[in-house]
Amino acid sequence: MADTMTAPATMAIQVTVNGSNRGGNVEPRTLLVHYLRDHLNLTGTHVGCDTSQCGACVVHLDGESVKSCTVLAVQANGSEITTIEGLAKDGDYHPVQQGFWEMHGLQCGYCTPGMIMASVSLLQRNPNPTEDEIRHGLEGNLCRCTGYQNIVKAVQYAAGQIGRDAGAADAPLPHDAHRPIHHDGTTPHDPASVDDWEDELAGESDES
Amino acid sequence: MSAILDPTRKLVGQPIKRREDPRLIAGAGAYLDDIKLTGMVHAALVRSTSAHGRIKSIDAGTARGMPGVLAVFTGEDFADLNPLPGAWTAGGVQNNVNTPRVLAIGEVHQVGDPVAVVIAENAYQAADAVEAVAVEYEDLGVVVDAKKATEDGAPQLHENAPNNVVLKWSCGKEAAEVDTALAAAEVRVQQHLVNQRLIPTSIEPRGSIGRYDPGTGDYTLWTTSQAPHVMRLLITAFVMGIPENKLRVISPDVGGGFGCKIFCYYDMALMLALSKKLDGRPVKFFEDRSENYLTTTHGRDHITDVEIGATKDGRITALKVDTHANLGAYFSTIAAGIPTTLYGRMVAGCYKIPNIRVDVTAVYTNTAMVDAYRGAGRPEAAFVIERVCDLVAGATGVDPAEVRRRNFIQPEDFPYDTGIGMLPYDSGNYEPALDRALEIVGYAGLRAEQAARRERDDRKLLGIGLSSYVEVCGVAPSKWIGLPGEGWGAGLWESANVKVHLTGKVVVTTGTLPHGQGHETSFAQLVADELGVPYEDIEIKHSDTLGTPFGFGTYGSRSAAVGGTAIYKSVAKVREKAKKLAAHMLEAAEADIVWEHGRAYVKGSPDAAKTIQDIALQAAVAYDLPGEMEPYLDETTYYDPPNCTFPFGTHVCVVEVDRETGEIALQRYVAVDDVGNVINPMIVDGQVHGGIAQGLAQALYEGAVYNDQGELVTGTMNDYAIPKASMVPTYELERTVTPSPTNPMGVKGAGEAGTIASTPAVANAVIDALAHLGVNHLDMPITPEKVWRAIGGGAS
Ligand code: FES
Numbered sequence A: 001m002a003d004t005m006t007a008p009a010t011m012a013i014q015v016t017v018n019g020s021n022r023g024g025n026v027e028p029r030t031l032l033v034h035y036l037r038d039h040l041n042l043t044g045t046h047v048g049c050d051t052s053q054c055g056a057c058v059v060h061l062d063g064e065s066v067k068s069c070t071v072l073a074v075q076a077n078g079s080e081i082t083t084i085e086g087l088a089k090d091g092d093y094h095p096v097q098q099g100f101w102e103m104h105g106l107q108c109g110y111c112t113p114g115m116i117m118a119s120v121s122l123l124q125r126n127p128n129p130t131e132d133e134i135r136h137g138l139e140g141n142l143c144r145c146t147g148y149q150n151i152v153k154a155v156q157y158a159a160g161q162i163g164r165d166a167g168a169a170d171a172p173l174p175h176d177a178h179r180p181i182h183h184d185g186t187t188p189h190d191p192a193s194v195d196d197w198e199d200e201l202a203g204e205s206d207e208s
Numbered sequence B: 001m002s003a004i005l006d007p008t009r010k011l012v013g014q015p016i017k018r019r020e021d022p023r024l025i026a027g028a029g030a031y032l033d034d035i036k037l038t039g040m041v042h043a044a045l046v047r048s049t050s051a052h053g054r055i056k057s058i059d060a061g062t063a064r065g066m067p068g069v070l071a072v073f074t075g076e077d078f079a080d081l082n083p084l085p086g087a088w089t090a091g092g093v094q095n096n097v098n099t100p101r102v103l104a105i106g107e108v109h110q111v112g113d114p115v116a117v118v119i120a121e122n123a124y125q126a127a128d129a130v131e132a133v134a135v136e137y138e139d140l141g142v143v144v145d146a147k148k149a150t151e152d153g154a155p156q157l158h159e160n161a162p163n164n165v166v167l168k169w170s171c172g173k174e175a176a177e178v179d180t181a182l183a184a185a186e187v188r189v190q191q192h193l194v195n196q197r198l199i200p201t202s203i204e205p206r207g208s209i210g211r212y213d214p215g216t217g218d219y220t221l222w223t224t225s226q227a228p229h230v231m232r233l234l235i236t237a238f239v240m241g242i243p244e245n246k247l248r249v250i251s252p253d254v255g256g257g258f259g260c261k262i263f264c265y266y267d268m269a270l271m272l273a274l275s276k277k278l279d280g281r282p283v284k285f286f287e288d289r290s291e292n293y294l295t296t297t298h299g300r301d302h303i304t305d306v307e308i309g310a311t312k313d314g315r316i317t318a319l320k321v322d323t324h325a326n327l328g329a330y331f332s333t334i335a336a337g338i339p340t341t342l343y344g345r346m347v348a349g350c351y352k353i354p355n356i357r358v359d360v361t362a363v364y365t366n367t368a369m370v371d372a373y374r375g376a377g378r379p380e381a382a383f384v385i386e387r388v389c390d391l392v393a394g395a396t397g398v399d400p401a402e403v404r405r406r407n408f409i410q411p412e413d414f415p416y417d418t419g420i421g422m423l424p425y426d427s428g429n430y431e432p433a434l435d436r437a438l439e440i441v442g443y444a445g446l447r448a449e450q451a452a453r454r455e456r457d458d459r460k461l462l463g464i465g466l467s468s469y470v471e472v473c474g475v476a477p478s479k480w481i482g483l484p485g486e487g488w489g490a491g492l493w494e495s496a497n498v499k500v501h502l503t504g505k506v507v508v509t510t511g512t513l514p515h516g517q518g519h520e521t522s523f524a525q526l527v528a529d530e531l532g533v534p535y536e537d538i539e540i541k542h543s544d545t546l547g548t549p550f551g552f553g554t555y556g557s558r559s560a561a562v563g564g565t566a567i568y569k570s571v572a573k574v575r576e577k578a579k580k581l582a583a584h585m586l587e588a589a590e591a592d593i594v595w596e597h598g599r600a601y602v603k604g605s606p607d608a609a610k611t612i613q614d615i616a617l618q619a620a621v622a623y624d625l626p627g628e629m630e631p632y633l634d635e636t637t638y639y640d641p642p643n644c645t646f647p648f649g650t651h652v653c654v655v656e657v658d659r660e661t662g663e664i665a666l667q668r669y670v671a672v673d674d675v676g677n678v679i680n681p682m683i684v685d686g687q688v689h690g691g692i693a694q695g696l697a698q699a700l701y702e703g704a705v706y707n708d709q710g711e712l713v714t715g716t717m718n719d720y721a722i723p724k725a726s727m728v729p730t731y732e733l734e735r736t737v738t739p740s741p742t743n744p745m746g747v748k749g750a751g752e753a754g755t756i757a758s759t760p761a762v763a764n765a766v767i768d769a770l771a772h773l774g775v776n777h778l779d780m781p782i783t784p785e786k787v788w789r790a791i792g793g794g795a796s
């Protein structure tokens, strides 16, 4: 209690964030996630828990993904940090970002920055992961919206894209977007338009 | 980065990529905690460590002198604010309503009750000062179990609720009549069912920023809400006693809701009142996860006893359901509606059951408030009736699929009245969804495999679980659901405004709002088709009470069926006016005008067409309008549907259970849903995926646990088992399409179906695997340990 009564000393840090040199004075207890969000105004990195479970805060620290709620800003002194804001290059999304968009890998988007950063690391470690490896590789990241299936597809999409960009002709093609997985490869009946629906309403209303 | 969509192609029914995503995948979303306002200060709460106590003293002297601290307030400082409102009292019965205050005064009723608030320049300083506030409590005794709370001698939470009873409610036939039918039944089964308490866990917690403008006397509230207009009404008229038009409520990007962000919470009015006390400095409160688990609403928590009567060939003849619903320490905003209208009246499921009686006792306990959580009552109902089907199968020896088939409401029965006070089911065709699910999963083969493994005494047992569900979405009309009927104190209509600006750009404002559901995409698809303007020219605006018409918000899978129809009707009105104006511009009779995808022309002369953009310009510049026509293409609809919608389907889960260890492996998950017509199949699939994950997590993983002192044992994400990617299977989805006759688009709603269906499908699968070992029920979450014990593990 006593030490919280005295004004805490601050420490100077210097970091490279998304390619820019940033620095400033922080209280030694400042978490990296709060430094990024509150000092540098990089609010794409989110906070979803207070026990290092959710992974909404994942960033890259010297190339490795870390939960930025478990790192003190002073520990990052001298490091290179990439956040979700720094992932796209020259206006082009990273293949993982593109994969999340193509495959509907996000709904509310709150877990998404951390999920994307963790997925980028996963593919750096293992460029051709199996579904099982993707599911286990993302164990530090929780999503409450998607049920994970389209996140898995997003990572598979990105793996194929990165493979082809690197010239691997046999890299898997991105999956057909947006179709549910069907046991027998058939597609369900989806009326194409409101007009069709009205026709259906007027006529027979069952499709089975 | 987004390609222009072909304007001649119909967009409804297409899996269009979401327009919401570019900003969200780039970290450019704007959630509540991302908002920074000039002069903003931070609030942190001193929370009760006692689950039920009288506050003896609060000492904030030390805290007030700490660095950065501006003020510390306690409950008495807000005695002029009313307790939060209970907006849905159960219809036709006495409701003993006790709602919380923004800060407790005198007594606390759960661990986590806010008792004081610290304001500091930054969040770290506020958190430090909270630690320095000392509160003493006199213990008043704790009860956390809904049944024990009603027993004589149990600690009493609220003076006006003897035996802690909030309400007693029933539906269906007289008890004596159902008893007679039960007595006459060839087969009788009784079962005790626990639907455990869940914590919704949107990955974004909740929070509010309040700002008071001393110059105008206006307030602005940014809050993580699924219903900003309703919050404005409740906060102004019921809590603060200020005019409704002096408050603007804005929901920024919301990081998941699942129901728990519908309600009126303490922090909303508190932040506004604090900003006023601080002469207009904006005040932010953003809960951390532990606080979220303690005091943001929980879901489910029913204790139920069922008595079933059936024929020897598996037809259910009588069903008596007695449920204790734990509502927690206080009456949350719509808490009473969940175990009554949305649970009791849905207990028949998709079956014709001639004799049903449901009794519900809602109870206060020293736990977090319970209110709507994804599905809200219907998952509890589906769990009861789908367990009932399997219990009947077990007792009669009739196959579980066959039990369902024999009891199904038939296509020709619609609209169908179940006789327990729900509005008639709008449309349905249950058997094709069941058949298709069985076909996809290979049901007959699985049953043969199951029998073979049992025969061989294999270590890995196979279980097949079915769930044929029906649920209710887009709850309406107001005259049924409102106070004179079911007790919800307002309407449940929805609003939309459609404007075509002078330049041909379209702005749609809606009273519904997304927190992950992709409204901006789906609604733009709808408007593009119906108005014939390019998709890219349509903006869907929402979530701000300034600039959107009053709407009730997004929950209960109502956005497409009710909000979407309001948009559809507003577009139709715009089209009608545009046709009139086109007739004037083309010097023709209106009856001769043909409207074709955004173009109006005189019959036979399609080349001399006026586009919707030409017409919008003419309507806006307004120097040549026919007769009495007002300028501008601008139409609003307040749409009150004639009925609810009733999506349905069958889910099948296949599990392998290790009889040595009790471990459960999810092998297959097949979902055949019928949500009526579909605007964006990609988005609907995503809703179903997420719903299945949440529902199966109830069956296998999640459960909120309190100890006898009323402490939440599962108080962090470390202890409460939100599923990870490796804990859920691949979902195999398919749909049948039975359009709803309730609305012109034929949509039913898809936000909750997955959650409603999956819990019983998974529970039934695990229990089915063990059926030959004499197991006919297990309480959820069904952990390996429970399985292992049930089949005699550790017995010797
Ligand atoms: S905020 Fe949840 S792990 Fe960092």
Ligand code: FES
Pocket (backbone or CB within 6 Å): A105, A106, A107, A108, A109, A110, A111, A112, A142, A143, A144, A145, A146, B203, B255, B256, B516
């Ligand atoms: S998209 Fe909402 S938590 Fe993952």
